[in-house]
Amino acid sequence: MDKTFAVISSIPLFSGLSPGQIEAITAIATEKRLARNQTVFTEGDPxxxxxxxxxxxxxIFKLSIDGKEQILHIYGPGQPFGEVPMFAGGKFPANAQTLVASRLIFLPRRDFARLLAVHPSLAMNMLAVLSRRLREFTVQIENLSLKEVPGRLAAYLLYxxxxxxxxxxxxLPISKGQLAxxxxxxxxxxxRIFSKMTDQGMINVRGRWITIANRQAMEELALEGRLIV
Amino acid sequence: MDKTFAVISSIPLFSGLSPGQIEAITAIATEKRLARNQTVFTEGDPxxxxxxxxxxxxxIFKLSIDGKEQILHIYGPGQPFGEVPMFAGGKFPANAQTLVASRLIFLPRRDFARLLAVHPSLAMNMLAVLSRRLREFTVQIENLSLKEVPGRLAAYLLYxxxxxxxxxxxxLPISKGQLAxxxxxxxxxxxRIFSKMTDQGMINVRGRWITIANRQAMEELALEGRLIV
DNA sequence: GACATTTTTTGATTTAAGTCAAGGCAAGCC
DNA sequence: GGCTTGCCTTGACTTAAATCAAAAAATGTC
Known part of the structure; x- marks a missing residue:
C-alpha cells in the first residue's frame, strides 16, 4: 500500500492535492497485476x-463486427483510463487490454465519487484530464478524416x-502492426509508406528505431501533405 | 435577463441545481446574437x-490546410460548446460558426471557474457533460476508421x-453538403450513396425528408456493413 | 414571376489504400 | 543445426472514394 501511495502521489491527475487527500485516495485504491495480452475490460461491461x-x-481499442481493431489510445505509467463511465452512463465504451505485463491501480466508482464531492480540487483535476483527452480526440478525428496515412505517420513520429x-x-513504443x-x-x-519515406530520404528505419533524416519534409507532410510518389 | 434565466434553468448541464445557483450563473452570463454563417471562434483563439x-x-469544425472541413459536431438549443479550454490550456481546439441566425449565452471563464469551486454539484454536471462528449468522440472515431461511408450514413440516419x-x-437538421x-x-x-440506397429500396429521399423503407437492412449496414452494389 | 445564388446530382477519371497471397527474417526452442 | 512462431515486407490486383467538370434542382430575393 506504501508503493501505491507513492504511485498515486506522482500522477498528474492528483497533482496539487494535499497529502491528506492523497491518503484518502490511496485508502480506496486496490492493485491489480496482469500478464501480457490480458483483457482489463470489454466494451459494454458495466x-x-x-x-x-x-x-x-x-x-484502448474498438472492434468492428468482422474483427478489425482500431486502437484509440495507448496508456503508460501515470495515466488514468476508463473514467468516462464514472460520469456518463455505466458502461465502458471500448475495450482495454495489456500490451505487456502490467500493474494497475483500481479506483471504485462509488468511493471515488464521494471523494470528488468533498474535494473540489480533485474534481477540477478530473475536469482538466477529461478536457485534455477531448482535445486529443479532436486532433485524432482531424487526422483520420483530413490527412492521408503518410501525413498521420509523420505527425505521429514527430509527436x-x-x-x-x-x-x-x-x-516505437509498440509493434508496427499495432501502430498501423x-x-x-x-x-x-x-x-509501404515506411519504405517510400526511406526512399525519399525522409527517415531511416531499423527495426523499431526510426531516425528522422529530413525534419522539414516531415513537418510539411504532417501539416497537410501528400507524399510525392 | 429574465429570458436568460429561463434558458439556463432548462439546460441539462445545470439540471438539479438550486434556484440560487441558477441565479448565480445567470448573473455572470451575457447574451450574444449572431446572424447566419458568423464565426463564433476560430481554432487557436484564446x-x-x-x-x-x-x-x-x-x-464545430476543423479545417485542413487546403481548406477541406471536417465537422465535429452540430449543437442545438440547450447544448454547451467550447468548454474544453476552460480546463485544458487556453485555446480553442477547433472552429465554431453559426449555421442559422442564433442566440448564444456566453459564460466568462474566470467567473465560471469560481462558481465551480464553490458548487461541487456544478462540477459533477460538467464532468458528466465532458464524459458524454468523450464517448461520442469514441463512436465517431470508430465510425471514421472502421466503417465505410454507407455504414456511417446508415448509422447517422438511425441515430x-x-x-x-x-x-x-x-x-435532416443540416444540408446534405454539411452532412457529407x-x-x-x-x-x-x-x-451517390443516397441514390444507391434508394435504388435498393432501403430509403426514400425527398429533399431533407428521408423515410427508412427497410430498417433491417439499414441496421445491418450500420453495424458493419458494406453496401451490395 | 423571373433572376441570381446556392445546393444537389450525374458522369468520366484518377488515386489512395485495402485485399489476397506469398515470401523473408529474426527470435526462441527442441 | 534445423524448426517453429510471430512479425514484417513485397507484389499483383481490386475497390471505395476523391477529383474534375458540368448540368440540374432548389432556394431565396427583388
Whole structure:
C-alpha cells in the first residue's frame, strides 16, 4: 500500500492535492497485476470504477463486427483510463487490454465519487484530464478524416520525437502492426509508406528505431501533405 | 435577463441545481446574437469563456490546410460548446460558426471557474457533460476508421430516427453538403450513396425528408456493413 | 414571376489504400 | 543445426472514394 501511495502521489491527475487527500485516495485504491495480452475490460461491461497504469502499457481499442481493431489510445505509467463511465452512463465504451505485463491501480466508482464531492480540487483535476483527452480526440478525428496515412505517420513520429525529447531518433513504443491500427490503417500499407519515406530520404528505419533524416519534409507532410510518389 | 434565466434553468448541464445557483450563473452570463454563417471562434483563439446555444444551430469544425472541413459536431438549443479550454490550456481546439441566425449565452471563464469551486454539484454536471462528449468522440472515431461511408450514413440516419423519436421518417437538421462533412466525406459521394440506397429500396429521399423503407437492412449496414452494389 | 445564388446530382477519371497471397527474417526452442 | 512462431515486407490486383467538370434542382430575393 506504501508503493501505491507513492504511485498515486506522482500522477498528474492528483497533482496539487494535499497529502491528506492523497491518503484518502490511496485508502480506496486496490492493485491489480496482469500478464501480457490480458483483457482489463470489454466494451459494454458495466464499470464499477476506473484504472490508472502504475507500470506497463495498456491499449484502448474498438472492434468492428468482422474483427478489425482500431486502437484509440495507448496508456503508460501515470495515466488514468476508463473514467468516462464514472460520469456518463455505466458502461465502458471500448475495450482495454495489456500490451505487456502490467500493474494497475483500481479506483471504485462509488468511493471515488464521494471523494470528488468533498474535494473540489480533485474534481477540477478530473475536469482538466477529461478536457485534455477531448482535445486529443479532436486532433485524432482531424487526422483520420483530413490527412492521408503518410501525413498521420509523420505527425505521429514527430509527436514521438517531442514525447521522448529526442532530436531525431525515436523508438516505437509498440509493434508496427499495432501502430498501423493506431493510425487507422493496416500493416501492409504502413510498411509501404515506411519504405517510400526511406526512399525519399525522409527517415531511416531499423527495426523499431526510426531516425528522422529530413525534419522539414516531415513537418510539411504532417501539416497537410501528400507524399510525392 | 429574465429570458436568460429561463434558458439556463432548462439546460441539462445545470439540471438539479438550486434556484440560487441558477441565479448565480445567470448573473455572470451575457447574451450574444449572431446572424447566419458568423464565426463564433476560430481554432487557436484564446478562450475567455464558453458558450451555450439558446436558439439556433452551431457547427464545430476543423479545417485542413487546403481548406477541406471536417465537422465535429452540430449543437442545438440547450447544448454547451467550447468548454474544453476552460480546463485544458487556453485555446480553442477547433472552429465554431453559426449555421442559422442564433442566440448564444456566453459564460466568462474566470467567473465560471469560481462558481465551480464553490458548487461541487456544478462540477459533477460538467464532468458528466465532458464524459458524454468523450464517448461520442469514441463512436465517431470508430465510425471514421472502421466503417465505410454507407455504414456511417446508415448509422447517422438511425441515430436521427431515435433522436426525433420517429419510427421511420426523419428530417435532416443540416444540408446534405454539411452532412457529407460530418460523415467525413464529400457531397458527390454522399449523393451517390443516397441514390444507391434508394435504388435498393432501403430509403426514400425527398429533399431533407428521408423515410427508412427497410430498417433491417439499414441496421445491418450500420453495424458493419458494406453496401451490395 | 423571373433572376441570381446556392445546393444537389450525374458522369468520366484518377488515386489512395485495402485485399489476397506469398515470401523473408529474426527470435526462441527442441 | 534445423524448426517453429510471430512479425514484417513485397507484389499483383481490386475497390471505395476523391477529383474534375458540368448540368440540374432548389432556394431565396427583388
Amino acid at each position: 464499470a464499477r470504477g476506473f484504472f490508472i497504469v502504475a507500470e506497463g502499457k495498456v491499449k 514521438l520525437c517531442s514525447e521522448q525529447d529526442a532530436s531525431d531518433k525515436v523508438r 491500427s493506431l493510425l487507422g490503417t493496416i500493416p501492409e500499407t504502413l510498411s | 478562450a475567455r469563456g464558453f458558450f451555450i446555444v439558446a436558439e439556433g444551430k452551431v457547427k 436521427l430516427c431515435s433522436e426525433q423519436d420517429a419510427s421511420d421518417k426523419v428530417r 462533412s460530418l460523415l467525413g466525406t464529400i457531397p458527390e459521394t454522399l449523393s
